[in-house]
Amino acid sequence: MSDLSLWLDGAGALVGVGGLGVAKVRAPRLYWATVGLPVTWGRFSLSYRATMDVCGLTVQPSGLRAFMSRRIARGEVQPVPPKIRRVRGTSTGLRVTLRLPAGLEPADIAAASERLRHAWGVHAVHVIPSKPGHVELRMTGYDVLRRVRMPKKAAPHDLVVPVALRGDGTAYVRNYREIPHALTLGANQSGKSMYQRNLIKGLAQLPLALVGIDCKRGVEQSRYAARLSALATNPDDAASLIDVLVAEMEDRFDLLAKYGVSDLWELPGHLRPAPVVVLVDEIAELFLISSKKDEDRRERIVTGLIRLAQLSRAVGIYLEICGQRFGSELGKGATMLRAQLTGRVVHRVNDKQTAEMGLSDVAPESVPAACTIPADRPGLAVAADASGGWGRIRTPLTSVEETAAVCREFAHLIPDLPALEPFRPVVRPVPVPASSIPPMPTRAPAIP
Numbered sequence: 001m002s003d004l005s006l007w008l009d010g011a012g013a014l015v016g017v018g019g020l021g022v023a024k025v026r027a028p029r030l031y032w033a034t035v036g037l038p039v040t041w042g043r044f045s046l047s048y049r050a051t052m053d054v055c056g057l058t059v060q061p062s063g064l065r066a067f068m069s070r071r072i073a074r075g076e077v078q079p080v081p082p083k084i085r086r087v088r089g090t091s092t093g094l095r096v097t098l099r100l101p102a103g104l105e106p107a108d109i110a111a112a113s114e115r116l117r118h119a120w121g122v123h124a125v126h127v128i129p130s131k132p133g134h135v136e137l138r139m140t141g142y143d144v145l146r147r148v149r150m151p152k153k154a155a156p157h158d159l160v161v162p163v164a165l166r167g168d169g170t171a172y173v174r175n176y177r178e179i180p181h182a183l184t185l186g187a188n189q190s191g192k193s194m195y196q197r198n199l200i201k202g203l204a205q206l207p208l209a210l211v212g213i214d215c216k217r218g219v220e221q222s223r224y225a226a227r228l229s230a231l232a233t234n235p236d237d238a239a240s241l242i243d244v245l246v247a248e249m250e251d252r253f254d255l256l257a258k259y260g261v262s263d264l265w266e267l268p269g270h271l272r273p274a275p276v277v278v279l280v281d282e283i284a285e286l287f288l289i290s291s292k293k294d295e296d297r298r299e300r301i302v303t304g305l306i307r308l309a310q311l312s313r314a315v316g317i318y319l320e321i322c323g324q325r326f327g328s329e330l331g332k333g334a335t336m337l338r339a340q341l342t343g344r345v346v347h348r349v350n351d352k353q354t355a356e357m358g359l360s361d362v363a364p365e366s367v368p369a370a371c372t373i374p375a376d377r378p379g380l381a382v383a384a385d386a387s388g389g390w391g392r393i394r395t396p397l398t399s400v401e402e403t404a405a406v407c408r409e410f411a412h413l414i415p416d417l418p419a420l421e422p423f424r425p426v427v428r429p430v431p432v433p434a435s436s437i438p439p440m441p442t443r444a445p446a447i448p
């Protein structure tokens with residue numbers, strides 16, 4: 001078989017004929033589509049019953065079934081594996097829907113996923129409970145997080161933004177209506193900015209207001225100024241901006257009260273104010289103070305953020321907070337604020353405590369996974385939420401220029417929110433690359 005295999009260059013282009021191993025490593029997606037999928041499909045179909053049996057995923061047949069086998073088919077009474085309802089090949093793996101027999105639960109299948117992965121020779125088997133009595137096995141044929149390619153269908157819509165790829169090959173999305181506030185943690189160079197960059201790229205395409213708070217003098221977020229409704233680049237401006245957001249929240253509650261509804265989305269479209277996503281680049285900058293006189297400002301910021309986190313979901317104001325650590329050492333109010341941020345993404349961390357700060361209150365069993373993220377895989381993270389579910393994700397490599405270009409393209413989507421107008425950042429003209437500037441004429445043009 002290996003004699004018929006392909007040689008592929010780094011970009012995945014076909015350049016010759018050679019060993020399968022090269023194709024498998026250098027163009028895993030193409031290898032999977034041409035060789036891996038049919039081989040795995042065959043292996044799965046031929047060995048399904050035996051594999052489920054040796055993995056302990058079968059049950060004794062019902063009395064009627066045993067009777068039928070013994071008396072009518074005159075055969076041996078076989079243990080019963082989950083019924084295969086559907087098998088579907090995808091560009092990253094194989095999806096199998098199983099109907100569980102009485103006596104098996106999704107946790108039994110999940111506990112055997114490592115054995116199943118080895119039995120069928122796939123990279124990973126993820127077990128997703130679908131409707132009651134059913135599970136979906138999402139097998140991936142190769143490590144999809146090595147070189148991330150987002151599924152083609154993943155596009156921002158409503159308040160749902162695809163940000164990264166999950167280990168099972170599906171898109172990890174930030175759905176603001178399901179999980180209004182989120183926290184992203186990670187050590188230096190772990191990929192936090194890349195995560196925010198992908199998020200901004202998606203959010204920029206939606207009709208909402210983007211508010212940036214980047215107290216590192218705006219070095220990260222000012223590049224996206226064209227699409228920002230407001231930007232604060234120092235703690236004093238951040239305090240004033242948060243006060244304005246709290247006032248905006250109160251005005252919106254007045255509006256809800258006036259129309260007798262309890263949620264922004266119950267208002268008729270023409271009355272509904274635009275949703276606001278507040279992106280805080282480094283939360284510690286808002287908490288830490290250098291002198292006693294900064295204490296009042298800190299108190300103002302923390303109280304404002306806690307009020308927003310507790311109440312603002314109903315009026316369409318959402319928080320997206322980023323930081324290296326977020327524990328009680330930041331001071332009064334830190335853990336209270338953190339408890340409201342129910343979406344969690346933890347990149348590589350320097351110590352176990354940081355992983356615990358991000359994950360132990362929502363999905364404690366994911367802490368070891370966050371502690372073992374290798375340094376040579378920036379962008380890899382553990383994502384969890386208050387439902388207890390968690391998984392590994394990785395952002396696609398996106399350049400600042402790409403995101404800034406999307407921000408410029410969708411600048412017309414900036415909604416009209418007069419309260420934020422004083423904080424609107426100045427948009428600097430895009431620097432023109434030197435190569436595109438025409439050379440200066442060396443001679444004066446001829447006068448006609």
Ligand SMILES: Nc1ncnc2c1ncn2[C@@H]1O[C@H](COP(=O)(O)OP(=O)(O)OP(=O)(O)O)[C@@H](O)[C@H]1O
Binds near residue numbers: 194
């Ligand atoms: N998903 C990814 N795939 C490949 N490379 C990545 C990915 N995410 C981040 N990187 C690379 O890792 C490096 C650090 O990323 P990034 O700046 O996002 O980290 P950070 O956590 O924000 O760091 P810091 O806290 O120092 O600002 C960058 O060179 C970036 O290109």
